[in-house]
Amino acid sequence: MLRVLATLALALASAEGMRSSAFRRPVHSTASSIHASTAIAKSMPATVKPGVVTGQALLDLLEHAKANKYAIPAVNVVSSSAVAACLEAAKKNKSPVIIQFSRGGGQFLAGKAADNKDDAACIAGCVGTALHVRQVAKLYGVPVILHTDHCMKSWLPWFDGLLAANEEYFAEHKEPLFSSHMLDLSEEPLEENIAICKKYLERMAKINLLLEMELGVTGGEEDGVDNSDVDNSLLYTQPSEVYEVYKTLSQVPNGMFTVAAAFGNVHGVYAPGNVKLTPEILHNSQKFIKEQIGSSSDKPVFFVFHGGSGSSREDIQYAIEAGVIKMNIDTDTQWSYWDGIRSYEAEFHPYLQGQIGNPESPIKPNKKYYDPRMPMRRAEEFTAKRLGEAMADLNSVGVCP
């Protein structure tokens, strides 16, 4: 009954929003959101269990996020230490989390000296760390989504390798190794982007993998791809383009997909005033598609927010209202990880200049200070704290039972 009422309230709130000519940016109070999150946690679908979620459980989690207006932070990791920081933040904040690898991150995880012929190291690093995440995630009591980030057309051999690993895992475990993967063919013409996505989604749907696709261009620089001087119009997606994607990918049996639509977002963090976000594009796309397909849902599309680092809480909240269920955070956690190491070095500098000898005595050993776990642990603490702030911004604190 409670759930029905909550859904009704949501529908009324949405109808309210539809009536006003311009969508108003909502104001949220922290006190009421804490009460709300307890009720939200109680309504978490039973399919969503601690550990890596895939298939129906993944879909149920994303629906739960959309219905309850929270988004899940997606963090690019390049070490098991960063994995631990993500899981720590998720556990402490009772929030789901998305752990993702970029292609370059995968290679780094395998080790820079590993043979990378035909993307072998990029693939092995992602697959190996995915298996690691599967082993440890269930010890943290929260749902975890395993994902890979941008894959452009020339990187498809990496994607093919990942899909092969999923198919192999599926044959044995009846579920894929990862929860989802991203294809970013936004540099290609729209028809080609959609056609390749459809082809891959058909293969992915057979093993319950979700596809994240990209429309328009996320500005800035990430993982060696520099879009910082791209034509401005490409930074803003049209609702009709989102509809084309929705129409085509919805035809794939058992197909699950999300859309990373460009609304002025950029990778990286810049001085205030340099980024003009227009999350109205997401609202307008939902409205347009709802009208085209006669959907009973006000938000037929799952949207993904790339380049979330450095965004204002107001823009994030507004994007969530428009159906954003995933926000990528890379730059801010890169900084927090480094900032932890920086703070550790600053605090213990005189103990870190040689193996023996510190301010206490010229013959005292410093082993306990330079043990790599010491600075890395500080990096994890700083990152888990920063992620906790992101979870608060995304309304995902306390949504897990």
Ligand SMILES: [Zn+2]
């Ligand atoms: Zn991105």
